[in-house]
Amino acid sequence: MAERPKTAYRTIDARPNAQSLVKPGELVDLVEVTPLTLADRRIYNQLLENAWDAIDKPVTHVISKSDLRGSHNSNDRVGTSIERLMSAIVKVRVTHEGEDAIERVQLLGGNIETTRRDGVLEYEIPPRLRKVIKDSTVFARLQREVMFALSSKYALTLYEMIQKRGNLRYRSSEKFTLEDLRGVLGVPKGKLTSWSNLKLRAIDPAVAEVNMLSDYVVEIAPVKTGRRVTHIELKWWRKDGAGTVEAERELTFSKVGRKARMQSTTEEVRPRPAWLDRMGAALRTETYETARLRHPGFDIYQIEKEWRAWAKGKEAPRDPDRAYLAFFRSFAENNPL
Numbered sequence: 001m002a003e004r005p006k007t008a009y010r011t012i013d014a015r016p017n018a019q020s021l022v023k024p025g026e027l028v029d030l031v032e033v034t035p036l037t038l039a040d041r042r043i044y045n046q047l048l049e050n051a052w053d054a055i056d057k058p059v060t061h062v063i064s065k066s067d068l069r070g071s072h073n074s075n076d077r078v079g080t081s082i083e084r085l086m087s088a089i090v091k092v093r094v095t096h097e098g099e100d101a102i103e104r105v106q107l108l109g110g111n112i113e114t115t116r117r118d119g120v121l122e123y124e125i126p127p128r129l130r131k132v133i134k135d136s137t138v139f140a141r142l143q144r145e146v147m148f149a150l151s152s153k154y155a156l157t158l159y160e161m162i163q164k165r166g167n168l169r170y171r172s173s174e175k176f177t178l179e180d181l182r183g184v185l186g187v188p189k190g191k192l193t194s195w196s197n198l199k200l201r202a203i204d205p206a207v208a209e210v211n212m213l214s215d216y217v218v219e220i221a222p223v224k225t226g227r228r229v230t231h232i233e234l235k236w237w238r239k240d241g242a243g244t245v246e247a248e249r250e251l252t253f254s255k256v257g258r259k260a261r262m263q264s265t266t267e268e269v270r271p272r273p274a275w276l277d278r279m280g281a282a283l284r285t286e287t288y289e290t291a292r293l294r295h296p297g298f299d300i301y302q303i304e305k306e307w308r309a310w311a312k313g314k315e316a317p318r319d320p321d322r323a324y325l326a327f328f329r330s331f332a333e334n335n336p337l
Contacts, residue, residue, distance in 0.1 A: 011136035012056055019145075021049040025138030028160045031091040031183035033104070038153040040081045040088075043068050044107060045147065047085075047123060055125060056134040062122050065113070079113060082121065086111070091183075092132055105129045140164035141285055145251045146213050154202045155209040157185050162216050162236050167284040173235045175223065181232055195222065195229040208262050213251060215244055215285075238283065240308075241301030287321040294325075295332045303328050 014022045023045060036044075046068060051061040068078045085108040094103045109124035125133070140163035150156045161184070165174065176184070178195065185202060192198040203220050210218050216236050223231035239247065250258070283304070291300045307327040317323035 009137060010134075011139040012052075012134060014139055014141070016049050016052055020141045020143050021045060021147075022052065023048060023140045023142055023160060023164075024133050024136040025140060025164045026092045026094065026132050026136055027090075028140050028157075028164045029093065029184055031180075032186040033089040033091060034084070034087060035186050035188045036084060036088060036153065037081070038151070038156060039077055040084050041153055041156055042147060043078065043081045044085055045142065047108070051123075051125060056130050058124075058127065058130070060122050060124055062120050065117075065119055065121055068121065078121070082108070082111060082113065082123075094132060094135075103128065103132065105132065138164065143214075149213050149251055149255070150209055151255070152202075152205060152209070154185050154206040158206045158218065159210050159214055161234070162210060162214065162218055166216055166236060166238065167286070172237050173233055175231050175233050177231050178229060212258075212262050213247055215239055215247060217243070241305045244301050283321055283324055287324060291325060291328050295328060297337045298328075298332060300328075303331055306331065 011022065011024045016022050027048075047061070047063065048055065050063045050067075054061070065078055068081075086106070088107045089104055090107060092103045092105060094101050096103070105128045106126045107129065109126045111121055111123035113119065113121050140160050142160060142163055146159060147156065150159060165171075178198075182192075182198070185206075187198065187202060192201055199222075207218050207220055210216065216238055219235040221233045221235070222229040223233055225231070250261070288300055291298075291303070295303075304324060307324050310327065311317070311323070
């Protein structure tokens with residue numbers, strides 16, 4: 001009997017949880033024809049999450065306006081964001097009849113907002129976008145705390161790009177044309193037109209924030225054609241246990257003083273860990289979640305540190321994720337809480 005072909009894992013099968021939400025990869029690397037704000041992007045991520053259980057179906061979704069307001073007292077910002085999202089046209093890279101294609105879609109369909117301050121928003125996901133989401137097989141898992149801590153739309157977009165790519169095996173960099181990067185970041189036309197301005201005003205602050213608050217270290221290096229910067233190379237790697245703890249600790253602090261702390265550590269970018277070259281790609285997010293579920297009470301990053309110390313000098317495992325989980329199981333058995 002012939003073996004059945006493996007079905008790709010679908011994005012809509014991924015589940016949000018108390019700490020994180022899921023965003024289809026096609027909606028991470030989209031190009032905004034109509035630029036959005038940081039508030040727009042956050043609210044849109046919340047609308048996607050709220051609709052997730054039936055996001056590929058032609059139904060109306062309902063969410064409390066207070067969930068979208070956040071710490072703000074007024075609903076005005078929510079209404080303005082909803083109107084921008086309704087009018088926003090974006091370009092999404094898709095596969096159409098076996099060929100790469102660009103699909104232009106609206107982000108948000110018709111909706112009704114009750115006028116009470118404690119009212120609700122009823123909204124729809126447009127049909128074409130539902131199909132894009134249904135067909136998606138790549139996604140970013142976004143940590144809520146990080147999403148709400150980032151202070152610019154450029155930082156949030158860069159964070160989403162890294163979360164989409166962070167679990168790729170045997171790959172830790174990607175090149176973009178400068179034009180493509182500007183499109184994905186949502187830089188308005190006519191703004192930050194030179195590389196120096198784009199780097200100073202958008203890229204450097206975004207990289208600093210993502211490096212401080214996320215699980216990854218990010219670098220964006222210019223690539224020149226002749227004398228002009230025409231491309232960039234985006235590089236990423238997962239932080240070690242100590243770096244992850246530092247990020248989690250920073251998220252517990254007040255935003256007051258964060259900019260000063262960021263500036264004081266900007267030059268202290270973590271070098272690429274030697275084990276990333278020795279052992280292949282960094283561990284996947286799912287591996288840490290599996291370890292946390294199997295061994296509650298243990299410090300998963302400290303155990304990772306123990307594992308890497310134990311593995312030093314040994315032959316690199318073919319599957320670091322399985323090797324880590326096997327080490328963790330043995331460690332937990334020998335060191336019960």
